[in-house]
Amino acid sequence: MSTGRRRLGWLLPTVLVVVLLAGGAGTVVLLREPQLLPGRTATVVPVVRADVVTEVRAPGSVRSGGEADVSFVVSGVVTTIPVAPGATVAPGEVLATLDDAPARARIAAAQTALAADTRDITAARSAVPVDLVAVGRFEAAAARDRAELAEANRQLEGTVLRAPRGGTVTAVAGQVGDRVDAGAPTPDDAPSRRPFVRLADLATLVVRAAVPPRDVPRVLPGQSASAVVDGVGDPVLGEVVGVEPAPGPDGAYGVSVASPLPPPTLRVGQAADVRVVVDRAVGVLVVPPAAVRRVSPDRATVLVPPPDGRGPNRVLTVTTGIADATSVEIRAGLREGDRVLVPRDTGSRP
Structure with a gap:
C-alpha cells in the first residue's frame, strides 16, 4: 500500500471523529438551550415603539384636606353638647362643656x-x-x-371646648353625662384615643392612600395620580400633594392625592383604588415581558429568530429600562422592526 493511501486511511477516520464530536457538542448545546431550536412553541413579535408607565397601586379613601381633632384639656362630667355630626361651626364656637x-x-x-x-x-x-x-x-x-x-x-x-377652626363636625365621641379625662374622649374610647369632636374642611377633599413601605420611596409630591372612587364613576385625576414621613398603625405610609376639579359626588369615607405614576417613558422601543429573561436589573436576554427561518435562534443580550404589565423598555441591543420570540409557555421563564 502506498504512503498516500496509508495517510488517507487514518485521515478519514480522524475527520469523521471530529465531525461526530462537533455534532455532539452542538447537540448538547441545543439540549441545554432548547429555546435555540426553531419550533412551534414561540410567537414571533416585532420590536415596536410605545409608552411605558410604571405605577404604584394602593387602597385608599376620601378624606378631608384639613382636619382638626379636639378634646378637653381638663377632666369632668359633660353637661352640654350643642353640636352634632354634620353641623357647620365657626372658629371659637362652643362644641361641648363640662360641669x-x-x-x-x-x-x-x-x-x-x-x-x-x-x-x-x-x-x-x-x-x-x-x-x-x-x-x-x-x-x-x-x-x-x-x-x-x-x-x-x-x-x-x-371646661368649655371650642372649635380651633371653622369646619364641619364629622364625629362626636361622647354624650351628656359622660365623665371624660383630660385628653381622652370617653371611658370606653380611651384605648383608641379618639378625639371628643372631629372637625373637617369638607370644601377641600383629598384621597388618602395607604402605600406599603416597599413602594413609598418611589412616591414623591407632584407625581400624577388617579383614583377610582366608589360611587363616583370616572377616575378622579390629580397629583400627589403629601407623603407622611412615618407609617401609621397599619405599617403603611399615608399618601394624599388632590384633584384640581373634584367631582361633586365625592364624599368623606368613600373607598378608593389609587394609582400613582412613578415613572414614564414615551415612544420607546419595547418588547413583551415574556420575551425577556432577566440577568440583572438593567440587562436581559432575548431570543432572535434566524432571518431566513432556518437554523437555530440566537440569544441576544439587551439593555432594559422601565417595565409595566405589558411592555419592557429596550434601551440598547435591538432596533425598531427587529423580531424576537415570545414563548407560548412562559412558566419556566423568570
Whole structure:
C-alpha cells in the first residue's frame, strides 16, 4: 500500500471523529438551550415603539384636606353638647362643656385665701417694729394662692371646648353625662384615643392612600395620580400633594392625592383604588415581558429568530429600562422592526 493511501486511511477516520464530536457538542448545546431550536412553541413579535408607565397601586379613601381633632384639656362630667355630626361651626364656637362647679368653687377658695394673705401682709408691715419674718411668710402664702387662682381659672376655661377652626363636625365621641379625662374622649374610647369632636374642611377633599413601605420611596409630591372612587364613576385625576414621613398603625405610609376639579359626588369615607405614576417613558422601543429573561436589573436576554427561518435562534443580550404589565423598555441591543420570540409557555421563564 502506498504512503498516500496509508495517510488517507487514518485521515478519514480522524475527520469523521471530529465531525461526530462537533455534532455532539452542538447537540448538547441545543439540549441545554432548547429555546435555540426553531419550533412551534414561540410567537414571533416585532420590536415596536410605545409608552411605558410604571405605577404604584394602593387602597385608599376620601378624606378631608384639613382636619382638626379636639378634646378637653381638663377632666369632668359633660353637661352640654350643642353640636352634632354634620353641623357647620365657626372658629371659637362652643362644641361641648363640662360641669364647671368644681372649678368655680376652687376659684372662690383661692380668691378668699388671697384676700386673707393681703390682709395679713398689710398687718405685718404695719406692726412696730415690722415683723419681717411674718411678712415673708405671708408673701410666700400669697404667691402660692395666686398660682392656685391662675390654675383654677385655667380649669374653668378648660371646661368649655371650642372649635380651633371653622369646619364641619364629622364625629362626636361622647354624650351628656359622660365623665371624660383630660385628653381622652370617653371611658370606653380611651384605648383608641379618639378625639371628643372631629372637625373637617369638607370644601377641600383629598384621597388618602395607604402605600406599603416597599413602594413609598418611589412616591414623591407632584407625581400624577388617579383614583377610582366608589360611587363616583370616572377616575378622579390629580397629583400627589403629601407623603407622611412615618407609617401609621397599619405599617403603611399615608399618601394624599388632590384633584384640581373634584367631582361633586365625592364624599368623606368613600373607598378608593389609587394609582400613582412613578415613572414614564414615551415612544420607546419595547418588547413583551415574556420575551425577556432577566440577568440583572438593567440587562436581559432575548431570543432572535434566524432571518431566513432556518437554523437555530440566537440569544441576544439587551439593555432594559422601565417595565409595566405589558411592555419592557429596550434601551440598547435591538432596533425598531427587529423580531424576537415570545414563548407560548412562559412558566419556566423568570
